[in-house]
Amino acid sequence: xxxxxxxxxxxxxxxxxxxxxxxxxxxxxxxxxxxxxxxxxxxxxxxxxxxxxxxxxxxxxxxxxxxxxxxxxxxxxxxxxxxxxxxxxxxxxxxxxxxxxxxxxxxxxxxxxxxxxxxxxxxxxxxxxxxxxxxxxxxxxxxxxxxxxxxxxxxxxxxxxxxxxxxxxxxxxxxxxxxxxxxxxxxxxxxxxxxxxxxxxxxxxxxxxxxxxxxxxxxxxxxxxxxxxxxxxxxxxxxxxxxxxxxxxxxxxxx
Amino acid sequence: xxxxxxxxxxxxxxxxxxxxxxxxxxxxxxxxxxxxxxxxxxxxxxxxxxxxxxxxxxxxxxxxxxxxxxxxxxxxxxxxxxxxxxxxxxxxxxxxxxxxxxxxxxxxxxxxxxxxxxxxxxxxxxxxxxxxxxxxxxxxxxxxxxxxxxxxxxxxxxxxxxxxxxxxxxxxxxxxxxxxxxxxxxxxxxxxxxxxxxxxxxxxxxxxxxxxxxxxxxxxxxxxxxxxxxxxxxxxxxxxxxxxxxxxxxxxxxxxxxxxxxxxxxxxxxxxxxxxxxxxxxxxxxxxxxxxxxxxxxxxxxxxxxxxxxxxxx
Amino acid sequence: xxxxxxxxxxxxxxxxxxxxxxxxxxxxxxxxxxxxxxxxxxxxxxxxxxxxxxxxxxxxxxxxxxxxxxxxxxxxxxxxxxxxxxxxxxxxxxxxxxxxxxxxxxxxxxxxxxxxxxxxxxxxxxxxxxxxxxxxxxxxxxxxxxxxxxxxxxxxxxxxxxxxxxxxxxxxxxxxxxxxxxxxxxxxxxxxxxxxxxxxxxxxxxxxxxxxxxxxxxxxxxxxxxxxxxxxxxxxxxxxxxxxxxxxxxxxxxxxxxxxxxxxxxxxxxxxxxxxxxxxxxxxxxxxxxxxxxxxxxxxxxxxxxxxxxxxxxxxxxxxxxxxxxxxxxxxxxxxxxxxxxxxxxxxxxxxxxxxxxxxxxxxxxxxxxxxxxxxxxxxxxxxxxxxx
Numbered sequence: 001x002x003x004x005x006x007x008x009x010x011x012x013x014x015x016x017x018x019x020x021x022x023x024x025x026x027x028x029x030x031x032x033x034x035x036x037x038x039x040x041x042x043x044x045x046x047x048x049x050x051x052x053x054x055x056x057x058x059x060x061x062x063x064x065x066x067x068x069x070x071x072x073x074x075x076x077x078x079x080x081x082x083x084x085x086x087x088x089x090x091x092x093x094x095x096x097x098x099x100x101x102x103x104x105x106x107x108x109x110x111x112x113x114x115x116x117x118x119x120x121x122x123x124x125x126x127x128x129x130x131x132x133x134x135x136x137x138x139x140x141x142x143x144x145x146x147x148x149x150x151x152x153x154x155x156x157x158x159x160x161x162x163x164x165x166x167x168x169x170x171x172x173x174x175x176x177x178x179x180x181x182x183x184x185x186x187x188x189x190x191x192x193x194x195x196x197x198x199x200x201x202x203x204x205x206x207x208x209x210x211x212x213x214x215x216x217x218x219x220x221x222x223x224x225x226x227x228x229x230x231x232x233x234x235x236x237x238x239x240x241x242x243x244x245x246x247x248x249x250x251x252x253x254x255x
Numbered sequence: 256x257x258x259x260x261x262x263x264x265x266x267x268x269x270x271x272x273x274x275x276x277x278x279x280x281x282x283x284x285x286x287x288x289x290x291x292x293x294x295x296x297x298x299x300x301x302x303x304x305x306x307x308x309x310x311x312x313x314x315x316x317x318x319x320x321x322x323x324x325x326x327x328x329x330x331x332x333x334x335x336x337x338x339x340x341x342x343x344x345x346x347x348x349x350x351x352x353x354x355x356x357x358x359x360x361x362x363x364x365x366x367x368x369x370x371x372x373x374x375x376x377x378x379x380x381x382x383x384x385x386x387x388x389x390x391x392x393x394x395x396x397x398x399x400x401x402x403x404x405x406x407x408x409x410x411x412x413x414x415x416x417x418x419x420x421x422x423x424x425x426x427x428x429x430x431x432x433x434x435x436x437x438x439x440x441x442x443x444x445x446x447x448x449x450x451x452x453x454x455x456x457x458x459x460x461x462x463x464x465x466x467x468x469x470x471x472x473x474x475x476x477x478x479x480x481x482x483x484x485x486x487x488x489x490x491x492x493x494x495x496x497x498x499x500x501x502x503x504x505x506x507x508x509x510x511x512x513x514x515x516x517x518x519x520x521x522x523x524x525x526x527x528x529x530x531x532x533x534x535x536x537x538x539x540x541x542x543x544x545x546x547x548x549x550x551x552x553x554x555x556x557x558x559x560x561x562x563x564x565x566x567x568x569x
Numbered sequence: 570x571x572x573x574x575x576x577x578x579x580x581x582x583x584x585x586x587x588x589x590x591x592x593x594x595x596x597x598x599x600x601x602x603x604x605x606x607x608x609x610x611x612x613x614x615x616x617x618x619x620x621x622x623x624x625x626x627x628x629x630x631x632x633x634x635x636x637x638x639x640x641x642x643x644x645x646x647x648x649x650x651x652x653x654x655x656x657x658x659x660x661x662x663x664x665x666x667x668x669x670x671x672x673x674x675x676x677x678x679x680x681x682x683x684x685x686x687x688x689x690x691x692x693x694x695x696x697x698x699x700x701x702x703x704x705x706x707x708x709x710x711x712x713x714x715x716x717x718x719x720x721x722x723x724x725x726x727x728x729x730x731x732x733x734x735x736x737x738x739x740x741x742x743x744x745x746x747x748x749x750x751x752x753x754x755x756x757x758x759x760x761x762x763x764x765x766x767x768x769x770x771x772x773x774x775x776x777x778x779x780x781x782x783x784x785x786x787x788x789x790x791x792x793x794x795x796x797x798x799x800x801x802x803x804x805x806x807x808x809x810x811x812x813x814x815x816x817x818x819x820x821x822x823x824x825x826x827x828x829x830x831x832x833x834x835x836x837x838x839x840x841x842x843x844x845x846x847x848x849x850x851x852x853x854x855x856x857x858x859x860x861x862x863x864x865x866x867x868x869x870x871x872x873x874x875x876x877x878x879x880x881x882x883x884x885x886x887x888x889x890x891x892x893x894x895x896x897x898x899x900x901x902x903x904x905x906x907x908x909x910x911x912x913x914x915x916x917x918x919x920x921x922x923x924x925x926x927x928x929x930x931x932x933x934x935x936x937x938x939x940x941x942x943x944x945x946x947x948x949x950x951x952x953x954x955x956x957x958x
Binding site (some may be wrong): 093161216232239244250 | 323343432545
Binding site (some may be wrong): 012015030052067070071119184185186187188190191227 | 627630
């Protein structure tokens with residue numbers, strides 16, 4: 001079984017700094033593999049363990065994105081594919097275009113695994129766009145996956161329901177974080193990851209010259225948080241009474 | 256382009272919200288008309304826009320997103336809407352994605368505010384787990400997912416209904432079964448008061464204490480992601496956060512919630528936030544107006560007692 | 570701030586310009602594990618509500634102890650400073666676990682340096698992956714700084730030795746399955762490896778300590794405890810020399826550990842100072858608070874550089890005993906000043922919140938253990954005088 005898992009080298013939103021004028025400091029911001037992507041890698045490795053085969057980690061991004069590929073390799077992926085390009089912060093169309101081309105060039109794959117969305121600019125659009133471009137079946141928001149040689153059975157987690165869905169292979173799948181607990185690579189695995197092959201591809205090699213993004217980012221500004229941050233002290237009964245007083249004063253509960 | 260702004264969601268409540276968003280856009284600019292898209296059957300309880308388009312054939316709105324997308328694609332190829340707005344539910348995102356590729360249009364995502372400017376659709380959305388608002392735009396025609404809770408449903412009832420036959424559509428995947436998640440009748444998006452439970456709650460049974468408080472305060476019960484997704488103590492519809500429900504109550508009371516960014520992203524538009532947590536360093540206190548460093552197991556009964564005392568009953 | 574911070578990266582870059590990125594990846598990954606799996610449990614470890622064993626095992630399986638050992642024995646073959654840095658991070662995440670791991674590794678280092686080939690290949694691969702846990706048993710009720718006066722006896726028998734005596738203040742005692750014991754044979758103090766369980770090997774009840782409460786410390790008693798001859802480490806009579814060498818290296822690690830504890834206290838105090846208001850302003854605006862911040866940070870940086878420098882000398886094969894002692898004396902005493910200042914910054918909350926005073930309580934051990942500051946000052950002066958003559 002040939003499994004591809006898509007990872008994004010994302011901005012570490014917890015470390016993102018805002019400059020005094022209210023703009024996020026994206027240049028040189030701390031980065032990490034997208035939080036949910038680890039679950040996708042873990043699921044790819046579990047499928048590989050159960051069904052045999054090979055897992056390829058793929059990413060679209062700047063040179064730095066190699067770090068997330070290395071992490072996936074350290075977790076247990078066999079090889080990496082890096083489409084080197086700056087795809088633009090908020091353009092899933094372009095990302096899916098490049099991913100589809102790279103997957104076609106380095107494939108074919110039986111299962112293309114994605115996370116439900118990136119942890120920095122969550123759109124949730126890339127996996128279904130990928131399926132649409134590759135003309136493959138798609139099962140999104142999977143929380144339990146069973147793979148056999150003949151096909152796949154998946155439990156989808158929607159807002160108000162759970163669905164059991166079946167599909168043939170090959171297909172694209174997106175997984176939710178509840179599906180598994182990602183493993184921690186051992187230090188030995190981290191050191192050995194650098195020996196695993198990583199193929200670099202440029203947009204021109206894929207036949208998708210840099211097209212202008214369909215989405216333009218007009219501005220980015222910090223969301224202000226002007227919370228009062230008042231700590232109410234006292235015994236539980238005292239604090240509860242003071243809190244209610246404050247809430248009544250705010251007009252959010254009735255007197 | 257027809258100047259039509261189509262709106263849809265498989266959820267009737269979200270469909271009404273998105274319709275209201277479409278109508279607000281249409282009201283803002285000459286030459287645009289908002290249209291509620293219904294699939295296979297008309298949903299009388301979906302309001303918000305002045306026109307309705309019923310797509311016949313295919314599947315209904317809660318069918319496989321693949322089929323929904325293809326249905327809309329066929330109609331859109333003929334009727335050429337300027338904008339297609341899809342509620343940002345899990346299925347909705349798939350519908351919008353597929354449409355954008357099929358129609359070769361741009362796709363904006365998770366819009367909480369929309370406007371039309373210079374022949375482009377402009378959306379405000381939250382990124383970086385709620386730290387930043389990004390303003391993004393695309394030329395028309397385009398598709399956009401709309402974050403639930405961004406618009407309030409209005410009473411605009413569609414005056415005219417058009418119909419369009421999309422024909423038979425096959426899906427590549429097969430849905431074997433669908434079961435409702437354990438659900439309460441909670442509508443967090445319209446709740447004025449939300450009592451929210453986090454990992455500080457030790458046992459599922461203890462949630463009843465919080466439910467009682469919610470009743471006392473005429474509020475709804477919500478939770479952070481671990482309680483719904485990992486522990487399964489509450490249905491997913493109670494999960495407030497970046498990948499859950501976005502709420503804007505007057506009062507958000509966070510009990511035993513640490514306050515990770517992903518959770519804050521779902522409730523930061525609350526008018527007033529109060530929090531109880533045993534950890535004085537918990538990030539929730541940074542995102543709160545009022546905080547009590549204490550044990551919710553003591554504070555919840557204390558709050559109920561204080562409420563009773565205030566109201567003079569007993 | 571993430572546990573593995575930009576400052577750590579800069580230090581790696583300074584000391585290992587060619588390969589710092591690889592080392593950064595490793596430490597970053599370890600830090601990720603520590604942040605998620607250890608730090609949240611730290612106060613529970615301190616309160617005795619959770620044992621450190623399970624997460625310590627996972628940490629060892631992850632490979633922290635493998636860092637400084639050669640690949641031939643299952644190690645990663647990385648510089649000592651990378652291991653020291655890992656223990657600094659662990660000291661921040663949970664000091665009790667750091668102490669436990671540091672002692673365990675000291676035994677592995679002892680076996681590596683002084684053991685037979687058979688002992689090394691049998692034991693080190695298991696120790697560095699956490700399959701076995703070790704404990705270092707030197708101190709006795711009547712013998713601490715004056716280690717040469719150990720009274721535990723090792724009498725020769727037909728096939729080995731029989732040990733009698735008592736050790737005290739032993740970390741990991743009762744949990745470990747391998748003990749490095751220093752006992753007096755006919756030829757003088759010698760070093761033995763004792764497996765647990767063994768007949769005649771007994772453990773006392775865990776001691777109630779001021780800090781490092783997650784780590785198990787107790788007495789170890791040997792009552793006619795038989796040890797096979799092959800469990801003698803190195804040469805009979807040279808035991809204390811081995812202990813001395815082991816402790817030189819361990820002191821660098823203890824320095825790193827206490828820098829880690831200081832960092833935890835400092836980070837908390839800094840955050841608090843920015844948020845807490847008094848007289849209508851955040852207390853971080855007051856000069857006397859700023860003085861504390863300045864001194865705390867200077868101390869932490871100085872401590873880091875000292876343990877890095879001592880590590881560097883060790884890596885180069887140079888004599889580092891004085892520098893290791895300097896690092897330990899400075900870092901441990903500094904950590905008490907920093908942790909104390911942090912308590913002061915927190916005011917009443919400092920005195921009444923376990924999480925704020927725990928760093929000080931944890932740090933307080935190490936001006937005493939593994940070489941008291943007093944003895945180490947004598948060591949430093951003696952070395953420096955010898956060097957200057």
